[in-house]
Amino acid sequence: MSEGKKSVYKPKPVSGFPEWLPEVRIVEQQWLDHIRRVFESYGFCSIETPSVEELEVLHAKGEVDKEIYVLERLHREEGDKEARLALHFDQTVPLARYVAQNFNELVFPFKRYQMQRVWRGERPQKGRFREFTQCDIDVINIDALPLHFDAEMPAIIWEAMNGLPGMEGQKIQVQISNRKILFGLLAHYQIQDAQRYTTLIDKLEKIGEKEVLIGLKLNLRLDKLSEDLANKFIELAKIKTSSASELRSMTQKLDVENETFKTGVEELAFTLENLKNISGIVADLSIVRGLDYYTGTVYETRFLDDPTYGSICSGGRYDDLASQYINKKLPGVGISIGFSRLFAYLLEKGALPVGQKSPAHVLMVLPSEERRADAAAAAQKLRARGYNVELYHAAKKIPDQLKYASRKGIPFVWFPPFEDGRPHEVKNMTTGEQKAADPESWKPEKENLHAVA
Amino acid sequence: MSEGKKSVYKPKPVSGFPEWLPEVRIVEQQWLDHIRRVFESYGFCSIETPSVEELEVLHAKGEVDKEIYVLERLHREEGDKEARLALHFDQTVPLARYVAQNFNELVFPFKRYQMQRVWRGERPQKGRFREFTQCDIDVINIDALPLHFDAEMPAIIWEAMNGLPGMEGQKIQVQISNRKILFGLLAHYQIQDAQRYTTLIDKLEKIGEKEVLIGLKLNLRLDKLSEDLANKFIELAKIKTSSASELRSMTQKLDVENETFKTGVEELAFTLENLKNISGIVADLSIVRGLDYYTGTVYETRFLDDPTYGSICSGGRYDDLASQYINKKLPGVGISIGFSRLFAYLLEKGALPVGQKSPAHVLMVLPSEERRADAAAAAQKLRARGYNVELYHAAKKIPDQLKYASRKGIPFVWFPPFEDGRPHEVKNMTTGEQKAADPESWKPEKENLHAVA
Numbered sequence: 001m002s003e004g005k006k007s008v009y010k011p012k013p014v015s016g017f018p019e020w021l022p023e024v025r026i027v028e029q030q031w032l033d034h035i036r037r038v039f040e041s042y043g044f045c046s047i048e049t050p051s052v053e054e055l056e057v058l059h060a061k062g063e064v065d066k067e068i069y070v071l072e073r074l075h076r077e078e079g080d081k082e083a084r085l086a087l088h089f090d091q092t093v094p095l096a097r098y099v100a101q102n103f104n105e106l107v108f109p110f111k112r113y114q115m116q117r118v119w120r121g122e123r124p125q126k127g128r129f130r131e132f133t134q135c136d137i138d139v140i141n142i143d144a145l146p147l148h149f150d151a152e153m154p155a156i157i158w159e160a161m162n163g164l165p166g167m168e169g170q171k172i173q174v175q176i177s178n179r180k181i182l183f184g185l186l187a188h189y190q191i192q193d194a195q196r197y198t199t200l201i202d203k204l205e206k207i208g209e210k211e212v213l214i215g216l217k218l219n220l221r222l223d224k225l226s227e228d229l230a231n232k233f234i235e236l237a238k239i240k241t242s243s244a245s246e247l248r249s250m251t252q253k254l255d256v257e258n259e260t261f262k263t264g265v266e267e268l269a270f271t272l273e274n275l276k277n278i279s280g281i282v283a284d285l286s287i288v289r290g291l292d293y294y295t296g297t298v299y300e301t302r303f304l305d306d307p308t309y310g311s312i313c314s315g316g317r318y319d320d321l322a323s324q325y326i327n328k329k330l331p332g333v334g335i336s337i338g339f340s341r342l343f344a345y346l347l348e349k350g351a352l353p354v355g356q357k358s359p360a361h362v363l364m365v366l367p368s369e370e371r372r373a374d375a376a377a378a379a380q381k382l383r384a385r386g387y388n389v390e391l392y393h394a395a396k397k398i399p400d401q402l403k404y405a406s407r408k409g410i411p412f413v414w415f416p417p418f419e420d421g422r423p424h425e426v427k428n429m430t431t432g433e434q435k436a437a438d439p440e441s442w443k444p445e446k447e448n449l450h451a452v453a
Numbered sequence: 454m455s456e457g458k459k460s461v462y463k464p465k466p467v468s469g470f471p472e473w474l475p476e477v478r479i480v481e482q483q484w485l486d487h488i489r490r491v492f493e494s495y496g497f498c499s500i501e502t503p504s505v506e507e508l509e510v511l512h513a514k515g516e517v518d519k520e521i522y523v524l525e526r527l528h529r530e531e532g533d534k535e536a537r538l539a540l541h542f543d544q545t546v547p548l549a550r551y552v553a554q555n556f557n558e559l560v561f562p563f564k565r566y567q568m569q570r571v572w573r574g575e576r577p578q579k580g581r582f583r584e585f586t587q588c589d590i591d592v593i594n595i596d597a598l599p600l601h602f603d604a605e606m607p608a609i610i611w612e613a614m615n616g617l618p619g620m621e622g623q624k625i626q627v628q629i630s631n632r633k634i635l636f637g638l639l640a641h642y643q644i645q646d647a648q649r650y651t652t653l654i655d656k657l658e659k660i661g662e663k664e665v666l667i668g669l670k671l672n673l674r675l676d677k678l679s680e681d682l683a684n685k686f687i688e689l690a691k692i693k694t695s696s697a698s699e700l701r702s703m704t705q706k707l708d709v710e711n712e713t714f715k716t717g718v719e720e721l722a723f724t725l726e727n728l729k730n731i732s733g734i735v736a737d738l739s740i741v742r743g744l745d746y747y748t749g750t751v752y753e754t755r756f757l758d759d760p761t762y763g764s765i766c767s768g769g770r771y772d773d774l775a776s777q778y779i780n781k782k783l784p785g786v787g788i789s790i791g792f793s794r795l796f797a798y799l800l801e802k803g804a805l806p807v808g809q810k811s812p813a814h815v816l817m818v819l820p821s822e823e824r825r826a827d828a829a830a831a832a833q834k835l836r837a838r839g840y841n842v843e844l845y846h847a848a849k850k851i852p853d854q855l856k857y858a859s860r861k862g863i864p865f866v867w868f869p870p871f872e873d874g875r876p877h878e879v880k881n882m883t884t885g886e887q888k889a890a891d892p893e894s895w896k897p898e899k900e901n902l903h904a905v906a
Contacts, residue, residue, distance in 0.1 A: 011550045017503035041836045043813035043843025050470035073574035097464045108859045121526035138892040360496035382495045390496025
C-alpha cells in the first residue's frame with residue numbers, strides 16, 4: 001500500500017476448472033465445430049438442457065451423489081421454499097428427464113446430440129476436471145431399438161474423433177463388449193450379485209490379473225463356488241478380437257450354456273461384423289463399465305500408446321432410459337466423447353495446431369485518419385465476401401501494423417489505396433510477397449488457404 | 454403402485470431455467486452461429502471462462518451479491534479447505550480477471566467475444582431467467598482506447614441483431630448516451646453523490662416524469678439546491694436525436710460550463726457522426742445504466758413496439774477494467790446481447806422460423822434389409838458432399854418412411870436403387886416431385902435450398 005502502489009488481489013486459476021488462451025480456444029472451436037458437423041451429417045439433432053436439475057432427478061440413479069454440486073443463493077431468505085437445484089454431472093440423466101417430459105412432442109427414434117459442460121466435485125487430477133465438456137450422441141426409441149444402432153454409434157464417433165485437428169498422429173482404439181456375456185456367465189453359476197464381479201473385471205487393466213484373481217476368489221468363497229471358476233472370468237476378460245467368427249469360437253470354449261450369454265455373443269458379433277471396415281475397433285471382453293446402467297453393448301476408447309490415461313469416449317446400450325419418469329419402455333444406445341479430457345491430453349502433448357490468436361484472415365491497414373473511410377469500406381467489401389477482417393485501430397507506422405498482424409498470427413495484411421493513388425495491395429505474411437489486389441475478387445493463395453478456410 | 458402400474462416421478466420444468474424442443478434449438482443454433490460469424494468477421498477472438506469464479510472475485514464489484522449462486526459439494530467432508538466458488542452472473546467480471554491473469558500472453562488491443570451462460574438467482578419473471586446466455590464483445594487496451602471503438606461496437610451489434618432469422622419484422626433502436634454529460638451537469642451544481650441522481654434518471658421511462666421529478670426535488674432539498682434545477686435534469690433526459698449538430702445545440706441550451714459536460718457531448722457527437730449511416734441508432738440522454746461501472750459512452754437497445762420489455766442489448770465504456778487485479782490502466786468498451794431475453798421474446802411472439810426438427814437435409818430410404826449396404830453407401834456419398842443424411846432405421850413400408858421425414862421436417866427423401874434395378878431417385882417433400890438423381894452430383898432445387906444451406 002505504500003509508495004502509492006495500489007494493493008491488488010491477484011486471482012489464481014481455479015483448480016479443475018480449465019480455461020484457455022485465445023489461440024487454444026480457436027482450436028477448441030474447430031474441434032467443437034467438427035464434432036457437431038459429423039453428428040449432424042448423420043441426422044442427429046441438437047438439444048441443450050439447463051445446467052441444473054432438481055436434486056431429486058439427479059439422485060434417481062443414486063450412485064454418484066458424492067460428486068454433485070448443489071446451488072445455494074448467497075442471500076436466500078428465511079422461509080424461501082424452492083426445489084433444491086444441483087449442477088448435472090452427465091448428459092444422460094438430463095436426457096432421460098427431457099425425453100419423459102417432452103415425450104409427446106418428440107419424433108422417435110429420437111436421435112440427439114448434446115455438447116455441454118458438466119460438473120463433478122471430484123478431487124482434480126490429471127485428465128479429471130471439475131467442469132468439463134462432453135459430446136454425447138444417443139438414439140432412443142419406444143419399445144425396441146434395432147441393433148444396427150449399436151454399430152452406428154462407434155462408427156460416427158470414429159469419424160468424429162479421427163477428423164479432429166491434432167489427432168492425425170494419435171492411435172486410438174474403440175473397445176466394445178456386451179454385458180450380457182458376463183451376466184450370462186455369472187447366471188450360469190447362479191451368482192446373484194453380479195455387480196461385485198463386474199466391478200472387479202473392470203479393474204483388470206488397472207490393478208492387474210493377480211489382484212483381480214485374489215478379489216474373484218474372495219467373492220467366489222462368499223458365494224461358495226469352486227475357486228477354479230475364477231480362471232473362467234479371467235479367460236473371458238482376456239478375449240480381444242476384431243473378428244466375429246474368432247469371437248464366437250473363443251467364447252464357445254468357455255462352455256456356457258445360457259441364453260443371455262449366447263445373445264450377448266451374437267449381438268457383439270453382429271456389431272463387430274457391421275464395423276469390420278474400421279481398423280481401430282475391437283471386441284474386448286474386459287470392458288464392462290462397472291458402475292453404469294448399461295444392459296448390453298458397452299464402449300470404451302483408449303490411446304494405444306497410453307492406455308492408462310483411461311477412456312476418452314464411452315457409452316453403451318440401456319434397456320430402459322426413463323422408467324423412473326414415464327410408463328413407457330424406452331431403450332437407447334449412446335456414446336460420449338470426453339471432450340475436455342481428450343483436448344487437454346493433446347494440448348499437453350503439444351499435438352494441437354495452436355497458432356493464430358485471432359479469427360481474422362486479413363488485417364486492414366489504417367494508412368491515416370483521413371483514409372479511415374476507404375480502409376473501412378475495403379474491410380466491409382471483404383467481409384461481405386466471407387472473410388474476417390480486423391481494421392487496425394490507429395494510424396500508426398506501417399511496421400507497427402505489420403508487427404501487430406504478425407503477433408496475432410493474421411495471415412494477410414491489406415493496404416487500401418494510399419494518398420498517392422496506389423491501388424489496393426495485399427501482403428502474404430507467410431511468403432512476404434506483396435501485390436496489387438481487388439477487394440471484390442481477391443482470393444488467398446493456396447499456401448495460406450487453410451488459415452482462411 | 455396398485456394394478457402393477459409403476460409409480461413415476463414426473464419432473465416439471467424448473468422455473469427460470471429455459472430449455473427448448475429440437476425445432477426451437479435449431480433456430481437457436483442459427484442465431485448463435487450468425488452472431489459468432491459477425492463477431493469473427495470483425496476480428497474478435499473467442500474466449501470462454503469457467504462457469505465459476507472464486508466468490509471473492511465476484512464480490513469485487515460488491516453490488517449484486519444477492520443474485521449470486523454459490524456451489525456446495527453435496528458430500529463435502531468436514532475440514533475440506535476450498536475456496537468458495539460461485540456461478541458467474543455476467544461475463545465482464547470474468548473478463549477482467551482473465552485479462553489480468555493472462556496479461557503477458559494477450560495482444561492489445563484485446564478484442565474478444567464471449568457467448569456463455571450466466572446465472573442470477575433472481576425471482577424469474579417475463580424476460581428474466583435464472584440461467585441465460587449472453588453474447589458479449591469488448592475491446593480492452595492499455596492506457597488509452599480510441600473513441601472509434603465506441604462507434605464500432607453498436608455498428609457490429611446492429612449487424613448481428615438485424616441479421617437474425619425472425620428479426621426481419623422487428624423494429625429495434627440502439628440508444629446511446631455518455632455519462633460524462635450527466636456527471637458534468639451534476640458537477641456544475643457541486644453535487645457530490647451522483648449515483649442518487651443517475652438511478653433516478655434511469656427510471657424516467659419506467660416510473661414517468663412526475664415521479665422522477667418528486668424524487669429529484671427530494672434529493673435537491675437534501676443537497677440544499679434550488680428546486681427548479683430539477684427541470685434541467687428532466688430537460689437533459691428528454692434529449693433524443695440522431696443528429697450530432699442537433700445534440701450540440703440542444704445540450705448548449707442547458708448552459709453548463711464544465712469540461713466534463715463538454716467532453717461528454719463531443720464524445721457522443723463523434724460517436725453519432727460515425728454511426729450516421731445506421732437508421733436505428735439515436736442519442737438518448739435518459740440512458741445512464743444506473744448501477745453499472747461505466748464512465749463514458751453507454752448503450753441500451755429496445756423494441757420500438759414494446760419499449761417496456763427492457764433493454765435487449767446494453768453496454769458501455771469503462772476507464773479501468775481490472776484495477777482491482779493488476780497495476781495497469783486498462784480502458785475498454787463493450788456491449789452485450791441479452792441473447793436469451795431476445796430469443797424468448799421472439800419465440801413467444803411466434804416470430805421465429807421454427808420448423809425442421811432435424812438437421813438432416815435428406816432421409817435415406819431403407820428399401821429392405823438386403824439393400825442396407827447400398828442405402829448406407831449412398832448416404833455416405835451425400836455426406837461426403839456436405840449434406841446431412843439420416844438413414845432410416847428399419848425396412849418399413851415406404852409410406853411410413855415418408856411420414857417420418859415429413860414429421861421431422863426433412864426436405865428430401867432419397868430412394869437408393871431398388872431390387873428391380875431402378876436408379877437412385879429423390880423426392881422433394883415440398884413440391885412432391887420425385888425424379889432420378891445421382892448421389893455424386895445431385896443438388897437441391899432452389900425452393901428448398903434454404904433448408905440445406
